[in-house]
Structure formats: C-alpha cells, structure tokens
Amino acid sequence: MAEAQGVLVLGDSAENELSSVSRELLAAGRRLADDLGEELAIGLLGDTLDQPSQQAISHGADKVYAVNHPALAEYQVDLYLAAMESLAKDVSPRVILIGRTNEGRELAPRLAFRLRVGLAQDCLEVSVDSASGTLFANRPVYGGNAVAVVSCNYTPQVAAIRPKVYEPMEPDDSRQGQVVSFPVELDSAQARSKVVDVVAEESEGIKLEEARIVVSGGRGLGGPEPFQDLEQLAKALGGAVGASRAAVDSGWVPSSYQVGLTGKTITPEVYITVAISGASQHMAGCSGAKVIVAINKDAEANIFKEARYGVVGDWQEIVPAFTEAVRELVQD
Amino acid sequence: MPVNIAVLAKQVVDPEMPMAAFRIDADAKAVVPPPNIPPVVNGFDENAVEAALQIKDSQEAAITVISTGTSFALDVMKKPLSMGADELVLLQDDAFQNSIDSFFTAQLLAAAIRKLGGFDLIICGRQASDWDNAQVPLGVAEILGLSCVSLGKKVEVTDGHVTVERVTPDGYEVIEAPLPALVTVSNELGQPRYPTLRGIMAATRKRPTIWSSEDLEIDTAQLQPRVTLQDLFVPVRDQQCEIIEGEDDADAGRQLALKLREAKLI
Ligand SMILES: Cc1cc2nc3c(=O)[nH]c(=O)nc-3n(C[C@H](O)[C@H](O)[C@H](O)COP(=O)(O)OP(=O)(O)OC[C@H]3O[C@@H](n4cnc5c(N)ncnc54)[C@H](O)[C@@H]3O)c2cc1C
Ligand SMILES: Nc1ncnc2c1ncn2[C@@H]1O[C@H](COP(=O)(O)O)[C@@H](O)[C@H]1O
Numbered sequence: 001m002a003e004a005q006g007v008l009v010l011g012d013s014a015e016n017e018l019s020s021v022s023r024e025l026l027a028a029g030r031r032l033a034d035d036l037g038e039e040l041a042i043g044l045l046g047d048t049l050d051q052p053s054q055q056a057i058s059h060g061a062d063k064v065y066a067v068n069h070p071a072l073a074e075y076q077v078d079l080y081l082a083a084m085e086s087l088a089k090d091v092s093p094r095v096i097l098i099g100r101t102n103e104g105r106e107l108a109p110r111l112a113f114r115l116r117v118g119l120a121q122d123c124l125e126v127s128v129d130s131a132s133g134t135l136f137a138n139r140p141v142y143g144g145n146a147v148a149v150v151s152c153n154y155t156p157q158v159a160a161i162r163p164k165v166y167e168p169m170e171p172d173d174s175r176q177g178q179v180v181s182f183p184v185e186l187d188s189a190q191a192r193s194k195v196v197d198v199v200a201e202e203s204e205g206i207k208l209e210e211a212r213i214v215v216s217g218g219r220g221l222g223g224p225e226p227f228q229d230l231e232q233l234a235k236a237l238g239g240a241v242g243a244s245r246a247a248v249d250s251g252w253v254p255s256s257y258q259v260g261l262t263g264k265t266i267t268p269e270v271y272i273t274v275a276i277s278g279a280s281q282h283m284a285g286c287s288g289a290k291v292i293v294a295i296n297k298d299a300e301a302n303i304f305k306e307a308r309y310g311v312v313g314d315w316q317e318i319v320p321a322f323t324e325a326v327r328e329l330v331q332d
Numbered sequence: 333m334p335v336n337i338a339v340l341a342k343q344v345v346d347p348e349m350p351m352a353a354f355r356i357d358a359d360a361k362a363v364v365p366p367p368n369i370p371p372v373v374n375g376f377d378e379n380a381v382e383a384a385l386q387i388k389d390s391q392e393a394a395i396t397v398i399s400t401g402t403s404f405a406l407d408v409m410k411k412p413l414s415m416g417a418d419e420l421v422l423l424q425d426d427a428f429q430n431s432i433d434s435f436f437t438a439q440l441l442a443a444a445i446r447k448l449g450g451f452d453l454i455i456c457g458r459q460a461s462d463w464d465n466a467q468v469p470l471g472v473a474e475i476l477g478l479s480c481v482s483l484g485k486k487v488e489v490t491d492g493h494v495t496v497e498r499v500t501p502d503g504y505e506v507i508e509a510p511l512p513a514l515v516t517v518s519n520e521l522g523q524p525r526y527p528t529l530r531g532i533m534a535a536t537r538k539r540p541t542i543w544s545s546e547d548l549e550i551d552t553a554q555l556q557p558r559v560t561l562q563d564l565f566v567p568v569r570d571q572q573c574e575i576i577e578g579e580d581d582a583d584a585g586r587q588l589a590l591k592l593r594e595a596k597l598i
Contacts, residue, residue, distance in 0.1 A: 117558055
C-alpha cells in the first residue's frame with residue numbers, strides 16, 4: 001500500500017447545502033494540507049451531492065469524493081460508518097477531520113476504533129509538523145479547566161473538531177477541484193439501530209446557535225417562571241434564551257437550552273448570563289462569545305473572571321430595569 | 333431470563349471541586365488530586381447505574397458494575413452497589429494508568445466483559461469528566477461488535493430490544509436496537525436515586541471481584557497507546573471585567589443597558 005498522504009475531511013450536507021461545520025473543517029484542513037504540501041479532499045455522503053460538492057471546492061477542497069447512495073439520504077450511524085470506513089481505507093489519508101457534531105460524537109470514535117487508530121477528541125486547534133507529518137491537537141480536558149496537547153501515533157490520525165472554532169474561508173468560485181464519485185456497497189441490513197420517532201422541543205423564535213445575542217439563566221433564578229423574564233429581555237434584544245445545566249437538570253427548561261461542554265456551543269456577539277456562576281463546563285460552550293455580560297449577586301463568582309461587563313446584585317431588581325431600558329434604547 | 337446488565341463506571345476527581353483547588357503537575361503532565369476532596373463516581377456513570385436500576389425496577393435483571401484503574405477508593409466505588417447494583421468488578425493493576433488514551437481502557441473493559449461471559453446490555457456514561465474523551469464506550473462496542481446507541485435519556489428493554497430516547501440538539505429521537513447492545517447515557521436521564529440504608533448495609537458486606545492484567549490474560553505491552561499526551565496546561569484568562577454600578581440594583585441594570593448601547597453592542 002502506498003504511503004498515507006493528504007488530508008480527508010468527512011463532511012455533510014443538508015437540503016442541498018454544504019453544512020457550516022464542513023466549511024469550518026475545510027478551513028482547518030486547508031491549513032494542514034498546505035503545511036504538508038499535500039492534497040485536501042472531502043468525503044460527502046448523501047444522495048444529492050452536486051451542489052454541495054461545488055461548494056466544497058470553492059471552500060478549499062482540491063478533491064471531492066461524492067459517496068452517493070440512496071441508503072445515505074438520511075443519517076443512520078451504522079451505514080454512515082460503513083461508508084466512511086471504506087472511503088478512509090481506500091483514500092488512505094494521513095489525517096482525517098470530522099466535526100464534533102451530534103453525529104460526529106458517535107461517528108468519530110467508532111471510526112477511529114474500527115481503523116484501530118487514535119482520535120484526538122473535541123479539538124480547538126490542530127496543526128501538523130511538516131517534517132514528520134505528525135498531527136498535534138489542542139483540546140480542553142477536565143471540563144475546560146486544562147488544555148491537553150495530544151498527538152496521534154497511528155495513521156490515519158483522526159481529529160474531531162469542535163464546531164464554531166474555525167472560521168470558514170471566503171468562498172471562491174474560481175477555485176478548481178475534482179469531483180470523483182466513490183461507489184459504496186451498502187445493505188440496509190447493516191443498519192442495526194433504527195430511528196422510530198423524532199421529537200422536537202425547540203423553543204420558538206430565533207435559534208440559540210444562530211442568535212446574535214443570547215441571554216442565559218442559571219440555578220440562581222430559583223425556578224421556571226423567571227425564564228419568562230429572560231424571554232422578555234431576549235425579545236427586546238432580538239436574541240434567544242439559553243440555560244446552564246443546573247437549570248436544565250432542575251427541569252425548568254428543556255435540554256435543548258443547555259449551553260456548555262455537553263450542551264450547545266454558541267458564539268454570539270453578546271452573551272448575557274443571569275445567575276450563572278461560570279463553571280468551566282458552562283464556559284466551554286460560550287467562551288467564543290465576543291462579549292460576555294454577567295449579572296450575579298456574588299462578586300467572587302468565576303463568571304466575573306470571564307465577563308467584559310458585570311453587574312453585582314440581585315437579578316430580580318436588575319433584569320426588569322435592564323429590560324425596560326433596553327426597550328427604550330432600541331426604540332429610538 | 334433476567335436481563336444481564338453491565339455498567340461501566342470510572343472513579344474520577346470531583347469535577348465540582350472549587351476551581352482554586354484545580355492544580356496540575358506540569359512535569360508529570362497530570363492533574364494533582366486535590367487533598368481533602370474525595371474522588372467520585374463519574375456523574376454520567378451514576379446516571380448509567382440509574383438507567384440500569386430503572387430496568388431492574390420493572391423486570392428481572394442483574395447489574396454488574398465494572399471499573400478499571402490503578403487504585404480505588406472502595407467506599408466511593410461501592411456507591412453503585414448501595415444504590416442497588418448486584419456485583420462490582422474492579423480491574424486493578426499498576427499498568428492500568430488513567431491516561432488520555434481511550435484505546436487501552438476500552439481493550440481492558442472489553443476483555444473483562446468477555447471473561448464475564450458477555451451481557452445483554454452494557455450501559456456507560458456519555459463521557460468521563462476527567463479527560464472528557466467520550467470514546468471508551470463506543471470503542472468497547474466496536475471491539476465486541478455490539479449495536480450501539482449514544483446519549484440516552486431513557487433506556488427500556490423489551491423482548492430482545494433496547495429502546496433509547498437519544499438527546500439531540502433540538503429535542504430527542506427514539507432509537508431501537510437489538511440486544512446485545514451498548515448504550516451511553518447523559519444527565520438528561522435525571523437525578524440518580526440515593527442509596528437506601530438497606531442498600532448501604534448490603535454494599536458493606538459485598539466484596540468486589542478484583543482482577544489484574546494476568547487475570548484478564550492481557551499483555552499490556554501489546555496495547556500500544558493510540559494517542560500521546562504531549563503537554564497539559566491551565567489556560568490563562570486575562571479578561572478585565574468592568575463592574576457597572578448604580579444608585580441601586582435597578583439603576584445598575586439601567587446603566588448596563590446604556591453601557592452596552594454606548595459600546596454599540598445592542
Ligand atoms: C462532566 C460535566 C459536564 C457538564 N456540562 C455542563 C454544561 O454543558 N453546561 C453547564 O452549564 N454546566 C455543565 N456542567 C455543570 C457545571 O459544572 C455547573 O455545575 C453548572 O454550570 C452550574 O450551573 P449554575 O451556574 O446555573 O449554578 P450555580 O453554580 O449554583 O450558580 C448559581 C449562581 O447564581 C447566583 N445567584 C443566586 N441567586 C441570585 C440572585 N438573586 N441574583 C443574582 N445572582 C444570583 C449565585 O451567586 C451563583 O453564582 C457539567 C458538569 C460536569 C461534571
Ligand atoms: N476506567 C474506566 N473504568 C470503567 N469505565 C470507564 C472507564 N473509563 C471510561 N469508562 C466508561 O466510558 C464512559 C466514557 O468515558 P470516556 O470515553 O473516557 O470519556 C464513562 O462514562 C464510563 O462509563
């Protein structure tokens with residue numbers, strides 16, 4: 001077998017659009033490929049891949065492996081894994097990048113184990129040593145209290161990249177690339193688990209992940225009702241509402257509100273925390289916010305070490321007056 | 333036939349320890365266990381025990397808890413027994429270092445599961461709160477060739493199948509898989525039950541099975557680590573916070589709005 005070469009991104013698309021995570025992975029992969037002086041390829045799985053393939057090229061890919069199969073139209077973990085395994089073995093890349101999305105959380109470890117190689121999980125930054133081709137990854141550990149630098153000892157070196165850390169490249173429609181179709185043989189009997197129902201509990205209005213301003217509430221709110229005050233504030237700001245795990249675990253809001261290590265990663269312009277202490281596991285989901293604003297009655301709370309602006313006091317007094325003032329300001 | 337369930341549980345440093353107590357030994361590239369703060373069973377693994385107990389609440393089931401490490405705080409690791417689990421198997425050996433390499437840990441656990449004759453259902457936490465790897469269970473499933481569902485918030489067993497409510501970013505999906513299967517669970521499963529007095533008494537009397545690498549017939553030298561920890565450091569945070577004051581709390585709230593407006597943030 002030829003020596004492993006190049007960088008392979010495992011991407012995805014939805015509604016005929018290359019996903020934003022795939023664009024981020026291409027930006028990360030482009031740098032690695034340039035440092036190695038090797039090719040950047042992307043594998044796309046699905047049943048309508050023409051437009052996403054072109055988008056991948058304008059976002060930095062030299063080559064697209066279009067893994068077209070009707071069984072891949074909907075995500076099913078066993079079938080996706082089988083397709084990815086066969087692509088990875090055939091392409092034999094030096095590095096594989098996957099997004100640490102909801103799907104990537106199960107695909108990346110299973111793929112790495114199937115290939116009997118290592119996985120750098122939940123990476124904030126990846127780089128290569130161009131001489132040895134070794135991949136180095138920075139990744140938060142211990143709930144974000146520490147950062148580990150890890151390297152992978154076997155090829156392909158697999159890294160799962162945390163979403164919203166890498167900025168996609170400006171699309172350039174004049175970029176040239178090659179689209180090749182990669183046939184896979186899949187049998188629906190390979191699908192061992194099956195989805196029997198999908199239940200959405202998303203809040204109304206602007207999506208948490210997409211909002212420019214997010215207001216999050218924590219345990220210090222004391223119950224579910226105060227979240228209505230936060231909804232009012234978010235509405236005045238044109239933003240969305242999130243929560244700490246303590247608020248979710250208390251049953252005050254659904255888990256889709258949770259921001260943090262095991263919740264959503266968000267990168268709003270302004271992130272306003274109300275009665276949240278700022279535990280590292282919470283900050284893991286919002287440290288990419290441009291400006292953090294903290295409202296907390298405890299001047300010693302960790303959140304004030306992370307915030308740009310803070311108010312020390314009781315949210316019950318602060319939030320209504322703040323909301324009222326925001327309404328007035330936004331009106332003029 | 334009772335449902336034969338294994339729960340994989342890890343002993344970790346308390347993730348809720350005060351941040352000031354968090355220290356690393358840069359030379360050893362390791363976290364220094366904080367003195368006076370006892371270790372805990374990884375939180376998601378307590379959720380896994382709870383998931384197993386919920387199954388046992390409604391049908392005949394046997395629950396074996398398996399853990400690997402170099403040493404254990406026995407009173408800590410007996411907590412699942414006092415919650416209602418039946419057996420505790422500790423894989424203990426100086427070679428079973430708590431490293432960032434999931435490959436090794438997954439191989440050990442898979443070897444123990446084989447030696448125990450396999451299980452209908454293996455329940456794990458979604459991730460261990462030390463290295464936050466979220467890999468070991470998926471690795472065990474791959475090594476043993478089991479069907480696998482991750483991020484469960486409800487786990488039910490009915491005639492040869494496991495049905496899992498899997499947490500998604502905007503709700504959940506219901507997934508069915510045939511047994512034998514491996515499932516990981518998340519905190520959305522709900523607060524684990526407290527040990528009962530009877531449970532605690534029973535747990536005190538129970539003796540764990542302890543196996544070394546020879547018992548597992550594993551040559552640890554053969555299991556080369558897949559990843560290497562090159563460096564470990566505490567990130568510096570140098571954010572300066574401007575505290576907005578007012579005549580009273582309500583006024584400070586108004587001043588905050590003015591400030592954010594001035595900074596063109598709203
Ligand atoms: C493995 C693991 C993963 C985790 N993942 C996540 C995650 O994804 N997201 C997450 O958020 N957490 C996560 N956690 C939990 C995390 O460690 C914290 O326990 C949690 O974030 C605390 O939530 P909180 O700040 O709302 O509550 P607390 O820490 O209890 O803070 C409440 C705050 O409210 C303030 N307060 C109280 N009353 C008032 C008042 N009247 N006015 C103003 N302020 C007031 C208090 O001063 C305090 O600072 C995780 C933990 C572990 C171990
Ligand atoms: N040393 C261990 N002993 C027993 N179970 C473990 C161990 N390490 C990991 N696990 C299991 O695998 C899950 C995920 O761990 P990790 O992949 O290390 O984040 C944990 O929640 C446990 O259920």
